[in-house]
Amino acid sequence: MAFRRLLTVVTLALLWLSVGPLHGAEFRAGVLQPPRKAPDFTLKASNGAEFRLSRYQGKVVLMGFGYTYCPDVCPTTLADLALVRKKLGADAERVQVIYVTVDPERDTVERLRAYMNAFDKTFLGLTGTPEQLTGVRKGYGVSTRKTVVDKKSGAYLVHHSASIHFIDGAGYLRIMAPFGTSVEDMAHDVKLLLTERQR
Amino acid sequence: MNGNKLSLTLAAIFFLATAAACDRSKPEIRLESAWARRAPMAGGGTQSGAASERGNGAVYATVVNAGKTTDVLIAGASEAADAVELHESYEMSGMMMMRPVPKFEIPAGGKLEMKPGGYHLMLLRLKRDLTPGEKIKASLTFEKAGQVSVDAEVR
Numbered sequence: 092m093a094f095r096r097l098l099t100v101v102t103l104a105l106l107w108l109s110v111g112p113l114h115g116a117e118f119r120a121g122v123l124q125p126p127r128k129a130p131d132f133t134l135k136a137s138n139g140a141e142f143r144l145s146r147y148q149g150k151v152v153l154m155g156f157g158y159t160y161c162p163d164v165c166p167t168t169l170a171d172l173a174l175v176r177k178k179l180g181a182d183a184e185r186v187q188v189i190y191v192t193v194d195p196e197r198d199t200v201e202r203l204r205a206y207m208n209a210f211d212k213t214f215l216g217l218t219g220t221p222e223q224l225t226g227v228r229k230g231y232g233v234s235t236r237k238t239v240v241d242k243k244s245g246a247y248l249v250h251h252s253a254s255i256h257f258i259d260g261a262g263y264l265r266i267m268a269p270f271g272t273s274v275e276d277m278a279h280d281v282k283l284l285l286t287e288r289q290r
Numbered sequence: 291m292n293g294n295k296l297s298l299t300l301a302a303i304f305f306l307a308t309a310a311a312c313d314r315s316k317p318e319i320r321l322e323s324a325w326a327r328r329a330p331m332a333g334g335g336t337q338s339g340a341a342s343e344r345g346n347g348a349v350y351a352t353v354v355n356a357g358k359t360t361d362v363l364i365a366g367a368s369e370a371a372d373a374v375e376l377h378e379s380y381e382m383s384g385m386m387m388m389r390p391v392p393k394f395e396i397p398a399g400g401k402l403e404m405k406p407g408g409y410h411l412m413l414l415r416l417k418r419d420l421t422p423g424e425k426i427k428a429s430l431t432f433e434k435a436g437q438v439s440v441d442a443e444v445r
Contacts, residue, residue, distance in 0.1 A: 159345055166328065
């Protein structure tokens with residue numbers, strides 16, 4: 092009787108181990124369950140063209156929010172995303188990074204272009220009218236707060252949500268990677284999204 | 291006998307005072323692995339480069355206090371920017387926020403690690419673009435150690 096119980100335990104353990112590796116194929120950053128359709132939008136891109144999200148179906152889109160006067164968080168995010176693309180090798184061609192400004196007053200198309208190019212020439216900075224940008228932020232649950240730091244010069248900071256939104260090839264929001272998610276984990280999750288598309 | 295005791299005491303006091311003074315003159319502040327984040331916005335992406343259009347940057351370093359007393363980082367400066375401020379990035383209600391910090395305390399035998407998304411030296415209004423591979427000079431002012439200079443590689 093005791094032997095049979097042991098046998099059951101061992102069998103269950105082996106079964107769990109055999110299924111275990113499948114769990115290795117899980118996403119590492121914050122999964123959005125159930126996935127929802129990524130709200131479509133049109134904005135002005137730093138390459139001078141109009142950017143419409145729905146035209147990028149078939150690619151994995153990594154979307155972040157920030158601004159060019161930001162010294163710490165934004166350049167860290169962009170440098171990490173550049174490393175993610177490097178890690179992906181040839182697969183990087185099927186990934187588009189977009190960075191939506193939270194500071195349209197100061198971030199011109201030229202500024203955004205120079206900023207994006209310093210990290211990765213394929214990155215697109217996006218801007219638009221304050222109303223358009225508010226709409227996009229609402230659609231993705233992104234908040235911002237402007238804080239004047241120097242009353243004399245009027246210099247200000249824009250605090251903002253700094254997660255990266257992963258949109259899959261079918262146009263669904265799948266993952267939110269909070270600021271500080273490792274390059275390895277982000278690359279891992281992008282790879283999973285890319286293999287999904289091949290199925 | 292009494293005279294002897296007094297001179298001994300005086301000698302002891304003198305010795306201790308000198309030791310303390312030595313300690314203070316040798317605060318042993320060290321800056322390790324200093325680096326600066328690339329920043330392309332010195333000219334604001336245009337050629338005009340008006341002060342208000344000049345972008346910002348960040349320098350990170352680990353401050354090691356090998357001394358026996360707490361030291362305090364109170365200011366910074368760099369040839370690459372108009373001004374340097376001590377800053378802290380932190381998360382609040384789902385947003386990444388940033389605030390100036392008046393000073394960073396480094397306890398005796400302890401260290402302060404500046405890193406992306408945490409403590410950093412903010413470079414205000416860059417005088418030139420910071421491109422990967424080059425080095426910029428920065429100097430940090432400590433209450434006890436005074437000025438400590440460092441070369442930060444741009445990454």
